[in-house]
Amino acid sequence: MTPDKAFFCPACSSACLEVGALAQAPARCELCGWEGVREELHVHEFVHESGSSEEMARAFFTDLRAVFGRDVAASMARVLEKWGFLPEPDVQSLARYLVAMVRAATNAVIEERQRQEKARHAS
Numbered sequence: 872m873t874p875d876k877a878f879f880c881p882a883c884s885s886a887c888l889e890v891g892a893l894a895q896a897p898a899r900c901e902l903c904g905w906e907g908v909r910e911e912l913h914v915h916e917f918v919h920e921s922g923s924s925e926e927m928a929r930a931f932f933t934d935l936r937a938v939f940g941r942d943v944a945a946s947m948a949r950v951l952e953k954w955g956f957l958p959e960p961d962v963q964s965l966a967r968y969l970v971a972m973v974r975a976a977t978n979a980v981i982e983e984r985q986r987q988e989k990a991r992h993a994s
């Protein structure tokens with residue numbers, strides 16, 4: 872079992888952060904621009920456990936959330952604006968949409984993996 876930590880922005884809950892490794896290191900949210908120090912961030916502690924699919928799903932969610940925040944947020948904001956889901960720039964609403972998407976994507980990937988494993992066993 873490996874303990875691990877995930878950090879989230881105290882202003883918008885995004886996992887899309889630049890954080891130093893040392894105590895009192897500067898921290899910055901790439902999504903909403905919040906700036907502070909490492910100790911001000913919200914921390915989620917979890918344990919990697921090879922046997923636990925729940926912990927695996929949580930770690931996968933955290934990883935995917937960082938990717939969405941870093942690589943997908945800007946493109947997704949344009950799509951949401953185009954379709955009227957974000958009538959005006961609103962970082963908090965965008966962050967909530969992204970978390971909802973990551974949650975759904977996490978479940979979709981795990982379900983698809985189970986379908987593929989079942990198909991492999993059946994053949």
Ligand SMILES: [Zn+2]
Nearest residue numbers: 880883900903
């Ligand atoms: Zn933020």
